[in-house]
Amino acid sequence: DSGVTQTPKHLITATGQRVTLRCSPRSGDLSVYWYQQSLDQGLQFLIQYYNGEERAKGNILERFSAQQFPDLHSELNLSSLELGDSALYFCASSVGTSEHYEQYFGPGTRLTVT
Amino acid sequence: AQSVTQLDSQVPVFEEAPVELRCNYSSSVSVYLFWYVQYPNQGLQLLLKYLSGSTLVKGINGFEAEFNKSQTSFHLRKPSVHISDTAEYFCAVSKSGGFKTIFGAGTRLFVKA
Numbered sequence: 001d002s003g004v005t006q007t008p009k010h011l012i013t014a015t016g017q018r019v020t021l022r023c024s025p026r027s028g029d030l031s032v033y034w035y036q037q038s039l040d041q042g043l044q045f046l047i048q049y050y051n052g053e054e055r056a057k058g059n060i061l062e063r064f065s066a067q068q069f070p071d072l073h074s075e076l077n078l079s080s081l082e083l084g085d086s087a088l089y090f091c092a093s094s095v096g097t098s099e100h101y102e103q104y105f106g107p108g109t110r111l112t113v114t
Numbered sequence: 115a116q117s118v119t120q121l122d123s124q125v126p127v128f129e130e131a132p133v134e135l136r137c138n139y140s141s142s143v144s145v146y147l148f149w150y151v152q153y154p155n156q157g158l159q160l161l162l163k164y165l166s167g168s169t170l171v172k173g174i175n176g177f178e179a180e181f182n183k184s185q186t187s188f189h190l191r192k193p194s195v196h197i198s199d200t201a202e203y204f205c206a207v208s209k210s211g212g213f214k215t216i217f218g219a220g221t222r223l224f225v226k227a
Contacts, residue, residue, distance in 0.1 A: 002157060002159065004157070035217075042217070042218075042219045042220060043158075043204065043217040043220070045214050045215065045216070045217070048214060056214045058214060090157055090158070092157075092158075100146045100163070100165045100208070102148065102160040102163060103158075103160075103215065104159075104160075105150075105157030105158040105159065106157050107155075107156060107157050108156075108157055
């Protein structure tokens with residue numbers, strides 16, 4: 001158990017809908033990262049937050065947005081969903097922003113868009 | 115920009131045999147290197163990391179990796195694998211000031227009895 005929690009575990013929704021994925025980092029970790037893992041794209045970095053502020057952006061679509069709240073939990077919002085958004089979404093956390101800190105991954109949320 | 119190439123998408127190996135999973139990176143600056151493992155239906159967890167110092171890094175579960183700057187490689191090795199090592203292994207690289215970690219495409223290790 002990494003100490004990172006993600007809810008829900010599974011999500012099935014229809015095209016065009018909007019969903020919110022939630023992540024609670026490990027106690028004491030200030031950085032939260034979001035990743036998308038799919039068979040064709042592999043593990044793609046989406047976005048990073050540190051102590052409530054956006055720190056780095058990866059291959060995140062404009063239909064996707066995220067935020068980190070004062071209690072440090074984070075939410076990833078996916079809107080106007082398409083079939084291709086079906087994937088495993090991971091949240092990870094680390095102590096700080098430095099690149100040498102290891103990331104602790106949650107168990108993931110499996111999103112299926114039908 | 116940095117990138118990571120894992121040279122093998124799948125590696126089948128018999129139990130108790132040695133294994134090497136290959137990883138090459140490209141970056142013009144000093145990098146930090148990581149190996150993560152993902153067991154079925156789980157998130158990734160860190161096996162080992164190289165930040166600086168000794169080029170031979172030892173990790174959990176008997177794995178080790180060697181940083182080779184001249185060949186820009188960071189291959190993962192284990193002298194004797196177990197069935198329980200069956201998983202997907204990801205090599206990752208980050209750099210100071212880069213803020214993000216780039217993951218390779220993964221290598222699926224399949225250990226056969």
